[in-house]
Amino acid sequence: MPYSLEHKQETRKRIVQSARRLFNRNGFAEVTIGDIMGAAGLTHGGFYKHFNAKEDVYQEAVLEFICAERPEPWQMRHIDPAAKGPALARMIVEAYLSTDHFDDRDGSCPMIALPSDVARGNESVREGFRRVLEMMVGAFEENFPPAERTKRDRALALVSMVVGGMVLARAVDDKALADDLRDSARRQVYETTGWDRIDTDDAAPLRKSG
Amino acid sequence: MPYSLEHKQETRKRIVQSARRLFNRNGFAEVTIGDIMGAAGLTHGGFYKHFNAKEDVYQEAVLEFICAERPEPWQMRHIDPAAKGPALARMIVEAYLSTDHFDDRDGSCPMIALPSDVARGNESVREGFRRVLEMMVGAFEENFPPAERTKRDRALALVSMVVGGMVLARAVDDKALADDLRDSARRQVYETTGWDRIDTDDAAPLRKSG
DNA sequence: GGCAAAAGATGTTCAAGAACATCTTTAGAA
DNA sequence: TTCTAAAGATGTTCTTGAACATCTTTTGCC
Numbered sequence: 001m002p003y004s005l006e007h008k009q010e011t012r013k014r015i016v017q018s019a020r021r022l023f024n025r026n027g028f029a030e031v032t033i034g035d036i037m038g039a040a041g042l043t044h045g046g047f048y049k050h051f052n053a054k055e056d057v058y059q060e061a062v063l064e065f066i067c068a069e070r071p072e073p074w075q076m077r078h079i080d081p082a083a084k085g086p087a088l089a090r091m092i093v094e095a096y097l098s099t100d101h102f103d104d105r106d107g108s109c110p111m112i113a114l115p116s117d118v119a120r121g122n123e124s125v126r127e128g129f130r131r132v133l134e135m136m137v138g139a140f141e142e143n144f145p146p147a148e149r150t151k152r153d154r155a156l157a158l159v160s161m162v163v164g165g166m167v168l169a170r171a172v173d174d175k176a177l178a179d180d181l182r183d184s185a186r187r188q189v190y191e192t193t194g195w196d197r198i199d200t201d202d203a204a205p206l207r208k209s210g
Numbered sequence: 211m212p213y214s215l216e217h218k219q220e221t222r223k224r225i226v227q228s229a230r231r232l233f234n235r236n237g238f239a240e241v242t243i244g245d246i247m248g249a250a251g252l253t254h255g256g257f258y259k260h261f262n263a264k265e266d267v268y269q270e271a272v273l274e275f276i277c278a279e280r281p282e283p284w285q286m287r288h289i290d291p292a293a294k295g296p297a298l299a300r301m302i303v304e305a306y307l308s309t310d311h312f313d314d315r316d317g318s319c320p321m322i323a324l325p326s327d328v329a330r331g332n333e334s335v336r337e338g339f340r341r342v343l344e345m346m347v348g349a350f351e352e353n354f355p356p357a358e359r360t361k362r363d364r365a366l367a368l369v370s371m372v373v374g375g376m377v378l379a380r381a382v383d384d385k386a387l388a389d390d391l392r393d394s395a396r397r398q399v400y401e402t403t404g405w406d407r408i409d410t411d412d413a414a415p416l417r418k419s420g
Numbered sequence: 421g422g423c424a425a426a427a428g429a430t431g432t433t434c435a436a437g438a439a440c441a442t443c444t445t446t447a448g449a450a
Numbered sequence: 451t452t453c454t455a456a457a458g459a460t461g462t463t464c465t466t467g468a469a470c471a472t473c474t475t476t477t478g479c480c
Contacts (some may be wrong), residue, residue: 002445002446002447002448002454002455002456002457003446003447003448003455003456003457003458004447004448007446007447007457008456008457011457011458025330026330027237027239027326027327027330029237029239029240030239030330032436032437032438033437033438033439034436034437034438037458042457042458042459043458043459043460044437044438044459044460045440045441045442045458045459045460045461046457046458046459047438047439048439048440049456049457049458050457053438053439054438054439111378111381112326113326113329114326115325115326115377115378115380115381116237116322116323116324116325116326116327116377116380116381117237117326117327118381119323119377119380119381120235120236120237120240123383126381126382126383127383129381129382129383130381130382130383130384130387133378133381133382133387149394149397149401152390152394153390153393153394153397154394154398156375156390156391156394156395157371157375157394157395157397157398159374159378160370160371160374160375160378160391160394160395160398161367161370161371161374161398162374163374163377163378164369164370164371164372164373164374164375164377165366165367165370165374167325167326167329167373167374167377168321168325168343168369168370168373170325170326170329171321171325171326171328171329171336171339171340171343172336172339172340172343173333173336173337173339173340174340177340177343180362180363180366181366181370183363184359184362184363184364184366184367184370185366185367185370187359187363187367188364188367188370188371188402191359191402192398192401192402212424212425212426212427212475212476212477212478213425213426213427213428213476213477213478214477214478217427217476217477218426218427221427221428242466242467242468243467243468243469244466244467244468247428252427252428252429253428253429253430254429254430254467254468255428255429255430255431255470255471255472256427256428256429257428257468257469258468258469258470259426259427259428260427262469263468263469264468264469
């Protein structure tokens with residue numbers, strides 16, 4: 001039993017990470033196993049020591065976003081890991097709709113980079129996608145005051161708003177329109193939640209942008 | 211000059227239509243020229259009498275949605291072509307978030323079926339995508355009462371909401387969650403616009419569903 | 421009726437890539 | 451040290467598909 005278990009796990013993680021970034025950038029169909037392995041510093045043949053088929057890395061690549069130990073730079077610039085409640089919810093909205101996120105195709109959330117790809121994927125990827133979505137729903141859900149519509153109902157709508165705004169921004173050929181889409185989504189979220197009146201100054205982002 | 215001009219135009223239209231449906235279902239990368247031509251009742255070779263490359267049919271396939279002379283069944287079931295103003299806006303929301311639309315992968319709006327694919331596409335497709343988006347913005351824009359935020363701003367947010375809800379619904383593996391996403395998006399739109407209080411009874415959809 | 425020009429069909433080329441097969445290297449165990 | 455089981459590299463197979471090349475068919479025109 002050469003190559004320690006940790007070594008194999010490390011390698012496997014590198015493969016998943018490189019798969020995630022390449023899928024984000026080029027889509028599942030346009031990425032080859034050689035691309036993935038090359039970006040992980042390996043050669044194509046070794047892939048099958050870790051996975052049986054290309055599809056088998058798809059779900060893990062999607063989940064890597066929420067399982068990774070370190071958040072992406074665009075997240076770190078807007079989200080204080082110590083934040084809680086509405087302050088955290090606000091930071092998540094800011095991060096998602098930020099210019100940083102817009103520009104980071106490789107490191108973006110799979111809900112932004114891959115929704116229509118995943119919709120055509122197998123049960124497994126779509127399960128992974130759902131788990132990413134439910135994580136975001138969970139972050140929003142508990143930060144609404146009681147009202148007629150349930151908290152979950154409103155949280156789902158917010159996720160649709162934030163994801164929809166960014167997905168459309170990425171798909172149009174007009175930078176100004178893309179900015180407008182992100183801005184209008186952000187304003188709409190704040191109009192319905194009031195989260196923009198939450199103080200986040202003492203939990204300041206590392207760098208302001210977007 | 212054999213084959214009348216109309217004949218060629220008809221054939222070309224059939225190719226674009228079949229491309230649109232196949233792209234919607236399988237994504238640009240997963241569709242072959244043979245598939246497109248076969249579905250149009252032709253053979254692969256003839257493709258290049260109409261287009262120089264596969265990419266050249268992409269924008270037209272996206273635009274076909276708004277240029278087609280006949281709307282899709284899922285649209286006809288919810289939209290009265292004679293309707294105007296908020297009544298029309300409401301019908302468009304209903305159509306977009308309907309079960310009919312959810313189920314019709316082939317005939318769906320490209321903003322639902324292809325957003326992440328188009329985001330990776332060339333300038334040309336993304337221009338087509340923008341024109342589809344702007345058509346929907348235009349249908350919403352004029353139906354808001356004056357307020358602090360501009361009409362366009364609110365229209366953009368609504369499009370993000372409606373598209374986002376359906377895109378996410380398509381991508382998850384859980385039918386109940388998919389339904390919840392569509393329902394919550396619809397409720398959120400009505401909460402912010404009041405369009406659900408608009409009467410559309412005399413402009414009734416052909417058939418109730420979804 | 422015959423001609424021609426373009427549509428469309430058939431055939432070919434060439435490259436890419438998934439899956440697998442077989443080497444080579446690695447490092448833990450005896 | 452040597453042996454070995456698994457990781458990873460290298461090499462192979464076979465299919466697919468975009469692009470193009472060349473037939474065949476169609477139909478307006480003389």
